Amino acid sequence: MTDLQSIAAIGDHKLKTDKYKALLDDFIKGNKTKDLESFVDHMLDEKTPLVVSRTMLQSFATSIANLPVESRKEIAVYALEKTQPRVVAFEEQVSIIRLDLAQVYEDQEDWIEAAKVLIAIPLESGNRVLEPDYKVNIYIKIAQLYLEEEESVDAEKYVNRASEMIHQVKSDELKLRYKVCFARIMDYKRQFMKAALRYYELSQIVGEPGQWDALQCSVICAILASAGPQRSRILATLYKDERTSKLEVHLILEKMFF
Numbered sequence: 191m192t193d194l195q196s197i198a199a200i201g202d203h204k205l206k207t208d209k210y211k212a213l214l215d216d217f218i219k220g221n222k223t224k225d226l227e228s229f230v231d232h233m234l235d236e237k238t239p240l241v242v243s244r245t246m247l248q249s250f251a252t253s254i255a256n257l258p259v260e261s262r263k264e265i266a267v268y269a270l271e272k273t274q275p276r277v278v279a280f281e282e283q284v285s286i287i288r289l290d291l292a293q294v295y296e297d298q299e300d301w302i303e304a305a306k307v308l309i310a311i312p313l314e315s316g317n318r319v320l321e322p323d324y325k326v327n328i329y330i331k332i333a334q335l336y337l338e339e340e341e342s343v344d345a346e347k348y349v350n351r352a353s354e355m356i357h358q359v360k361s362d363e364l365k366l367r368y369k370v371c372f373a374r375i376m377d378y379k380r381q382f383m384k385a386a387l388r389y390y391e392l393s394q395i396v397g398e399p400g401q402w403d404a405l406q407c408s409v410i411c412a413i414l415a416s417a418g419p420q421r422s423r424i425l426a427t428l429y430k431d432e433r434t435s436k437l438e439v440h441l442i443l444e445k446m447f448f
Contacts, residue, residue, distance in 0.1 A: 194232045196239050203242075204389045210246050218253045223261050226250075230269050240279060247273075251286035259294060266291040281318055282285045295337065305335040305344075322358035330364065342378035349375055366396065373404075377411060386411035393433075402437070409439045413446055 193213055200206040203353050217225045229250065233243040250269070254262055273280050288311050295304035309332060312318075313325050320328050329352040336345035349371050356368055373388035389408035393401045415421045425446055428434050434443060 192228075194228065198232070198238065200398070206242065207220060207245060210242070211249055214246065214253060218256055221257060221261050223257075223265050226254075226265050229267050230265075230272050234272055234276060238434050243426075244280065244283065247280055247283040247362055248286070251283045251290070254287070255290050263291065263294050266294070277312065278315070278317060281312045281315060290410070292331075299338075301335045301338040301439060305332050308332050308335070322355040323361050326352045326355050326359050326368070327361075327364055330371055332368070333375075337371065337374055337378075340378070342375055345371065346375050346379075366392075373407070377407065380414075382411040382415035383420055383424070386415055390428065391422065402433075405433055406437050409434060409437060409443050413439070414440060 191238060197206055197209040197213065200209060205400055214229060215220075217229060225282070232238060233250070234246050247269075254265055254269075257265065258366075269287055270284065270291070273394050277284055282401040292304040292307040295307060308328055310366055311328055313320060313328065329348045333348040333352070336342070336348070349368070352371075356365065359365055359368075369388065369392055373385055373392060376382075376385035376388060386408050389404045393404035393408060396404060405428075408424075412421060412424045412428055415424075425443070429443055436442050437443075
């Protein structure tokens, strides 16, 4: 009889849970990927009570971040594949695993794969009550990942989803990330007037060095925008902003203004 089977035979719920956790810790510390796969299989077995499997897969999901990167990726992919047939029962656990796996791909600059992993997080199933900040954070992260690959069309889809809930968001940092994504998408879409205004707004609320990047982008977009009263106003605003005198594009701005 294996350790997992021996623990399953224990009648006392607390003792059983403690034994499972101790075994899981041993597998994690020893980087025992095959044993971790067996652990996942055991927890997904119909014979394992759902109250136990949910608790232990939660511990599993939060623990795999302690594994070496390649093991972390391998066991996460395995767990996601195995939980797929019963994903409705393990949405929270699957979401934690997906967030961690996406971080691994992002660290490896595999932006599209990271985005795909996040897209599969169940946000609209209705089985969980999720705060707007949680949902918007994931939508914005997906958009940011697509923008890293200059996939502005895909990025815009997720910024639009975030737009529907941004008024409910409490986090100022999240609102700022949304504004940055929105400005970049307007830029990609060659809607330079909108982009210039958005970048200028950002230049007034972010710290260094971000404000200088935003200010420079605002000037460039204003220069590229179609002629008209709105463009003249933003060019005047930018020229009168003392900060623009320190930018590389100041000379061009000066020529455009006069």
